[in-house]
Amino acid sequence: MRGLITDLLSDGGIPVVGEAANGKEAIEVVKDVEPDVVTMDLEMPELNGIEAVERLMAERPTPVLMLSAYTDDDAEVTFEALDKGAVDFFAKPGGEVSMGVSRMGEQLVSTVQTVADADIDRSILDREDRRARRSRPPESSKQTAFEHPHTVVIGSSTGGPNAVERVLESLPSGDCRVLVVQHMPEAFTARFADRLDAASEYDITEATDGARIGPGEGLVAQGGRHLTVSNYRRGRLRVKLIEDDRGYTVQPAVDVTMASAAETIDDPLIGVILTGMGADGADGIRAIHTAGGRTIAQSEDTCVIYGMPKRAVETGHVDDIRDLDEVSAAIAEGNA
Incomplete structure (x- = not known):
């Protein structure tokens, strides 16, 4: 496997x-x-990847790309x-050694090129912040709830x-309908939903075709399929999964989900673009706006990769740029 990866990278x-x-x-x-x-x-x-x-x-901070089986x-x-501080992962098919x-x-x-461009200092700060938050006792109060539920x-x-x-x-509990589109292979999105x-x-659950959600519920787009909002009525939305790539280089694509939400939902709608490489989400942000x-x-200073937010901002259709820890507050301000 090391020899194969060396050849692929060298080529x-x-x-x-x-x-x-x-x-x-x-x-x-x-x-x-x-x-x-x-x-x-x-x-x-001797020492596994986590360790x-x-x-x-701790000893020589360097951007790390994990290789993971499906x-x-x-x-x-x-x-x-x-x-623990890895920037991203690459899912290798077929187990430990595979010509796949x-x-x-x-x-x-x-x-690999994307991970090499990551802000490793930002990644380390994020890891330290997570440790600090997890060591603190739960907050006794949450942010002010929305006057009207948002998507x-x-x-x-x-x-x-x-x-x-x-x-x-940090989002106010029970007030939003949440759709999350993270570029991630199929084998990982269910576990990601569990973590959220x-x-x-x-x-929050992994999206299935025809799933419905209301306030206080969320869906994570399934890897390998686009997530669209197919119907919205009485505060509940229904989603549809699409296997056709529709010409996009990523699947699920943020643009697809945001555009369908903008077309279907007539109640308050908020689009958020966080850290990531590429331009996916720029057209979706334009559609929502x-x-x-x-x-x-998300602000450049708090991004591991300031690619997707940068391209979204360049459209001129971003209302607010916030540091990561202020994004949930910015969402809540949509209540005003």
Whole structure:
């Protein structure tokens, strides 16, 4: 697998300056050659990927891309690696060693380039903030509830899982209908929904075709399918899943969900773009703003990757730019 990944990256114009057979060796190699980015497997002898990432963040902070198999167990461990400081993950098909990875060479090269551009200092600060929040006792009061329930569509990519969690854990309980579109493979979105459900006061699940939600409920777009709002009536919305990629390079795409929400929902609507690479969400933000909704983008200073928010802001259709910890407050201000 190391040889295959080395060949794929080298063919893609990314020089591989070192290799390691286990987590312990990886830490020493990183200290020695000081790479721009590290690809790290989850399962390794002597020191596994979780432990190695944690030590790297403490001893020689470097952007890390985790390599994860398409299994429920690996999905759980992958999110733990993100908690420890990894920037993103790449899901490899077929288990530990698979030539299927070779068919995903272009995607791997692109993902490595994205992770190399990540603001590692921002990622470390986010990790420390999460630890501090989890060590504090629960707040005795929440923000002021909405006068009228809103629909909130949140889009994100690289750095997004932790950013979305931070936004949802602070939202006023029971007042919004929430749709989350995170660029993530199919095997991981159900576990992501479980994490958001546990972190917030909302009832959040992975989207299924025809699912309905009302105030206090949320859906996470299923990996490999676009999520559209197909119907909205009496404060409840219904979604439809679309397997056709519709020409988009990512699936689910934020643009698809936001555009359908703007077209279907006639009550208060808020679009939010968080950290991530690329331009997905820019057209969706434009659609929501044009339909009279409120639009919010995460600030550059608090993004791990300031790509999606930047492109959204450049449309001229973003109403508010906020630091990550202020995004939930900005959503609540839609009540005014």
